Amino acid sequence: VLPTDYALAVENLTVSFDGFKAVDAVSLYVDKGELRVVIGPNGAGKTTLLDLICGKTRPTSGSIQFLNRELSSMAEQKIVRNGVGRKFQTPSIYPKLTVFENLEVSFPKGRGVWGSLFFSRSEEVKSRILEVAKEIYLDEDLDTEAEILSHGQKQWLEIGMLLIANPQLILLDEPVAGMSVSERKKTAELLRRISQGRSVVVIEHDMNFVREIADKVTVMHQGKVLAEGSMDKVENDEKVIEVYLGH
């Protein structure tokens, strides 16, 4: 299989901070329709890897091809317009706006003055908002102010704010941190569902959750890929066991 056959092909990606390689010659290939989970101890380079893919951090060397477009030197906003959505750990919802309004402001507007002028509550926008609200289990809370949602519902709303633009690659940082058992279950369902026809890359620490959602797992350690494959394969990998027991 050629690298260009994958939706996302990260090759030999490196970033140095004052000579320290936070991500060190990482290659990673993710299919369309695949949900990839990246695991590894603290400081392994997982967050930095996602920062590089979404353009928040610039690589020192290497390439990031997504649907055959090179992202590694593209501006962050242009990466978004090229179908990449990233959810950070820090909340980015508007607490005083309703669920509907949070989704509405996330709807991609046409560029420039004309795009903004003609952006209104058109039927197209409304129906997309309702569709997404349903996907994220918030269709009965459209008029609820975001700040009074549960922690889990806030996380779903953030995922919804990404989904509005229908990104083809979704990058998520610890999506179930702090969630209740039932919220985790629904999040697993949600992630499985949104990965259909898209590529999803998730950083996760909870191994039970990883097992539940991952098509394939990439284990990072000290900026490098230590192991990759099914959960069964990587958890029996001696190098992986050593890294996890050593911590």
Ligand code: ADP
């Ligand atoms: P993980 O997400 O796996 O816990 P990170 O990607 O956050 O790991 O960090 C990897 C390493 O890179 C850490 O040692 C961190 O301190 C370092 N690092 C990350 N970003 C920067 C930066 N902007 N400047 C300097 N060091 C950084």
